[in-house]
Amino acid sequence: MKTIQQKIWMLVAIVLFVMIAIWLTLTFYNQKTQDQYNEILQRYLEMNEVTNASQQVITDLNNFLIDPSFNNESSLSSSTRNVLAAQSAVSELRNEENDFILTNYINLIDSFVETVERSVSYQNAGDADSSLAEFSEANRISTYISEMTLSIIDSELKSYESFYRDIIAKSDDLNQMGIWLFLMMTSFLLLLAYLFSLSITRPVHQLRKAANELSKGRFDLPIKVDSNDEISFLARTFDNMRVSVNNLFAETQMKAQLEIELQENKLLLQESQLRILQSQINPHFLFNTLNTLSKKAYLEGSEETSDLLVNVAGLFRYNLKRMDRPVTLYEEVVVLKQYMEIQKARFPDRLHFHTEVDDSCLTIEIPGLTLQPLIENAVIHAIEPQEDGGHIWFRIIDQEEEVRIEIEDSGGGMSFDKRKQLLEGTIIPENGHSTGIGFSNVMKRLALFYSRESIVSIDSEEGRGTKIMLKLPKTRGIADAGEAADR
Structure with a gap:
């Protein structure tokens, strides 16, 4: 190879x-x-x-x-x-x-x-x-x-007159030969560079096409890449993951079908019993179920699926426990990265996430579930509508008395009226989109938490993306991130 x-x-x-x-x-x-x-x-x-x-x-x-x-x-x-x-x-x-x-x-x-x-x-x-x-x-x-x-x-x-003329003729021939050699060498190198680039871009294009098919849920199509380099190894590994996920889906469907048949055969099961059973499916049960599925996927060799389920479980657990008390910025960044890992699984080739984090700022306190709704807005408006996806930048910058947090996307941006409605909390979600807590809820909780207004600002124009900026004071800082996790 x-x-x-x-x-x-x-x-x-x-x-x-x-x-x-x-x-x-x-x-x-x-x-x-x-x-x-x-x-x-x-x-x-x-x-x-x-x-x-x-x-x-x-x-x-x-x-x-x-x-x-x-x-x-x-x-x-x-x-x-x-x-x-x-x-x-x-x-x-x-x-x-x-x-x-x-x-x-x-x-x-x-x-x-x-x-x-x-x-x-x-x-x-x-x-x-x-x-x-x-x-x-x-x-x-x-x-x-x-x-x-x-x-x-x-x-x-x-x-030597004829000899001189012969030398001049040879000199002209040499110049012409140099020009032809240059043209031939240029053409040869261009052809060679094209073939070389084709040997790399063609397998990458085939791999991208296969990834698009997987993103559409077509796990039955084998991944074939005509290459004999690292891309071929990556394709084989990707295909093994596809087979594992496909087998997991098939096994899950088979078990679901068996369970349906079993339920149909239980004639003694009454409607009241079903309601009691359904009421027991609470958030903690779903969290435990995700952990069980993660371990099962890991044991079956689907490590990426296992990691995805672990991220979903971690995000779910964070949503259950962090609404009633402040958390550190470190904890918010951790759950934010888990959320982005889940989104990258949805948009493997379309989502480009860039981070720039000053670790010295991660110990300040912040209301729980502040960053995830904002980053979710960026995913909904910058990644989902764009066929080629887009970029999201997340930055934490130390500014002496304040910590500046920026969430920037390369989406279509928004008009002045829409920014105004968003900051005033009067905007209505479009196309059924909802971020759970919502942008206005985040602004209200930040204003109450820090007892000040104008913490959130938006910089955006139509056609050039959106940047949301948070200016958090350091007045509620704590010793370190581990101390926040213990409280």
């Missing part, structure tokens, strides 16, 4: 391989072209070096003839060696096309060096006229060397 992380690394490796291959190809062709340029340029430089060296020899020879000192003689010897070194480098440029002219060129350099040496010899022998004649001859040969160098370079330029 390939994990999603392995797929990502594989995509990265392919991208790096393609980029390195393109870089190596372009570098190879560029280096090859550059080497060819350098080779031709080196030929021209070496030929030009002969001219420069010969002219330097003429200058040093003239200085020596004027002043035959040791320094001038050393300079002349050094420049002569440079000419011979340049001659040696030029001889390595010989090929079939320039063999004849290059041979003459090398011989001409030899004649130049011999003439310079004769001029020095005559000067050392005291024959100034002969030395001057040889100097003139050396100067003439140096001029001829310069002309011949230009002739050879011109010949080289003509010989």
Whole structure:
């Protein structure tokens, strides 16, 4: 099984391989072209070096003839060696096309060096006229060397003209190849990214579709996901949960049917006895029944169903015990999270719940069942009407003398008149919606509890959601949350 992380690394490796291959190809062709340029340029430089060296020899020879000192003689010897070194480098440029002219060129350099040496010899022998004649001859040969160098370079330029054109053509081809490689690489990577994203989004879409079917109560449809990564494991686990819930429903229905048949067969059961039995089904019995169902679901392997029943039982128990006395904000947050777990089971893909809680504020006292009705309003108006669901944000913020509680949703919002009616307690529930205690009841109990008004405020406009804000004073704070639970 390939994990999603392995797929990502594989995509990265392919991208790096393609980029390195393109870089190596372009570098190879560029280096090859550059080497060819350098080779031709080196030929021209070496030929030009002969001219420069010969002219330097003429200058040093003239200085020596004027002043035959040791320094001038050393300079002349050094420049002569440079000419011979340049001659040696030029001889390595010989090929079939320039063999004849290059041979003459090398011989001409030899004649130049011999003439310079004769001029020095005559000067050392005291024959100034002969030395001057040889100097003139050396100067003439140096001029001829310069002309011949230009002739050879011109010949080289003509010989390599086609080569230059070929290099320019290759450079254009290289640019076009780079453009095509870039387009091909871009297309390949886009296709690869599409296939990669499809391998992730398709299983997620199949899983979402299956979850929607489950939310509609269709537990008989198997969950199939075409994948070989973590999503496949999640789908199998989800399918096992579906089977467990479906079996539980089937077992419950079968037991209900058996009980109906048993009741029908009890001819001695009178109507009065039925009424007595029905009167015994009180809230505590329902709470105990939920706990029994939770344990049974856990024993049968349906842990998520068990957790859901535990949350329902906890919420039910809290509703029974917390109306007659204040509770801590910590206890309200706990039951609020239990309520949201139940709602998430109803809207697994549509409900997005975000919390931001300052733990230092959880010890203050608050009337029981204050937050759950407000959050229920948000679920009814922000999640249920929207096909794609929505977001609910719950925040507890410490503001020195007060604790600020915000319940914000991404629903359709409300008009100014509706906000006013809601704050005044004159609004009528729409479409049969009721939150049990109700928004107005919460405001009245908060006003009595803290002996002050304007605790609740609403920020909302049509089309941009609703934010309900509670500003609770810290005057009724207690030591900690555990102390509140003991009282």
